[in-house]
Amino acid sequence: MQRTLKIVQSRNVTAVASGPPEVIAKWKEAGGDRILPATPFDPKAGKPTVAELREMVRSKQVVAFAEVGQQYDGIPANDPRMEPYYALAEELDVPVGIHMGPGPPGATYFFAPDYRMRFSSLLLLEDILARHPRLRLWAMHAGWPLADDAIGALYAHPQLYVDIAIIDYAFPRKEFYGYLQRLIDAGFENRIMFGSDQMVWPGALSAAIDSIQNAPSLTPAQKRDILYNNAARFLRLKQ
Numbered sequence: 001m002q003r004t005l006k007i008v009q010s011r012n013v014t015a016v017a018s019g020p021p022e023v024i025a026k027w028k029e030a031g032g033d034r035i036l037p038a039t040p041f042d043p044k045a046g047k048p049t050v051a052e053l054r055e056m057v058r059s060k061q062v063v064a065f066a067e068v069g070q071q072y073d074g075i076p077a078n079d080p081r082m083e084p085y086y087a088l089a090e091e092l093d094v095p096v097g098i099h100m101g102p103g104p105p106g107a108t109y110f111f112a113p114d115y116r117m118r119f120s121s122l123l124l125l126e127d128i129l130a131r132h133p134r135l136r137l138w139a140m141h142a143g144w145p146l147a148d149d150a151i152g153a154l155y156a157h158p159q160l161y162v163d164i165a166i167i168d169y170a171f172p173r174k175e176f177y178g179y180l181q182r183l184i185d186a187g188f189e190n191r192i193m194f195g196s197d198q199m200v201w202p203g204a205l206s207a208a209i210d211s212i213q214n215a216p217s218l219t220p221a222q223k224r225d226i227l228y229n230n231a232a233r234f235l236r237l238k239q
Contacts, residue, residue, distance in 0.1 A: 001027065004198065005034075006202075007205050008031060008034050008205070009034070011205065011206060011209055014033075014034050014036065014237065015031070015034060015035055016038050016063075016064055016066060017031075017035050017038060018038040018039065018067045018097070019038075020039065021037075021039050021062065024037040024038070024039060024061075025037070036064065036235070037061060037062050038063065038065065038066040038067075038097070039053075039062045039065065040065060040066060040067055040068045041053060041065055041068060041085045042070075042073075043068075043070055043073075043075055043081035043082050043085065044070070044073045044075060044081070046081075050084050050085065050088050053065065053085070053088060054088060054092065057094055063094070063095075063235075064096070064097060065094055066096065066097030066098075066140070067098075067099055067140055068082075068085075068096065068098045068099060069099045070082065070098070070099070071103070071115060071120070072112040072114070072115050073112070073114050074114025074115065076124050077098055077100060077119065077125055078124045078125070078127055082128075086128055086131075086132050086135055087132065089132075089135055089136070089137075090132040090135040093134070093136065094136070095136040095137070095234065096135065096136065096137050097138050097140050098137065098138075098139060098140060099140050100119070100120050100121075100122060100141060100142075100143050101120045101139075101141025101142060101143055101144045101167065102117075102120070102144055102166065102167065103115055120141075120143050120149075121146050121149040122146070122149050122150045122153035122162075123149045123152060123153055125139065125157070125160065126153065126156065126157065129159065129160060130157075135159070136161075136234065137160060137161075138160070138161040138162060138163055138234065139153075139160065139161075139162045139163075140197075141162075141164070141166060141197075142163065142164050142183065142192070143162065144171075144179055145179070147182045147183070150183065151182070151183065151186045151188070154183070155187075155188075160191065161193055161230065161234050162183070162191065162192055162193065163192070163193040164180060164192060164193070164195055164226070165195025165197035166195070166196075166197035167179065168180075168194070168195070168196075168208045168212065169196070169204055169207040169208040169211050170197075170204075176211065177215060177217065180192070184218075184222065189225055189226070190225060190229075190230055191230060191234075192225075192226050192230060193226065193231040193234060194208070194209070194226050194228075194231060195208070209227070212226055212227055213227075
């Protein structure tokens with residue numbers, strides 16, 4: 001925590017920090033306004049309940065529902081068990097960050113036997129977005145490697161955003177920059193948000209930031225949009 005918050009301060013980061021409420025409360029206490037607390041929901045276990053999440057929002061314990069990791073349980077984003085949570089998030093105007101993309105290589109074989117890469121397709125979000133047009137939903141990891149599906153979903157649903165967490169530092173540069181450029185070339189540079197997916201490696205945060213700041217094909221304005229402007233708009237941060 002100390003090492004991460006030192007980087008948060010020195011790199012001028014405002015972080016959506018996700019985890020169990022009791023853990024995030026400690027980070028919020030230590031990091032102050034630089035920490036935006038978030039917690040996921042688990043559709044497989046049904047926890048937290050919709051009522052519990054409603055109270056967390058009311059008491060300002062959380063400002064987002066993230067990172068929802070249903071993909072690791074073999075649950076697609078459009079599974080009916082997700083619907084009550086989407087409805088709550090739309091009602092309360094709470095952003096939802098949902099895992100749609102890569103896990104650790106070989107995740108199926110050592111910790112998440114039901115993980116399936118095909119559930120990375122952002123086209124799974126179409127019925128959800130059509131049913132909940134005011135839902136602030138962002139697809140974490142930008143649906144890698146299914147760029148065609150991501151572009152199609154972003155085109156059809158202007159309210160959808162993505163982040164580039166973990167693919168921006170853990171992947172080969174050529175692959176990441178190529179994937180990012182495809183989304184930008186398709187016209188979506190204003191809906192791509194920075195992310196790190198820093199879990200237990202404080203240095204990952206700086207590595208992820210540097211991958212954008214050092215990107216050879218991005219203009220200064222595009223870097224600023226990805227590192228700040230897009231997320232500030234989506235999360236409705238104050239100036």
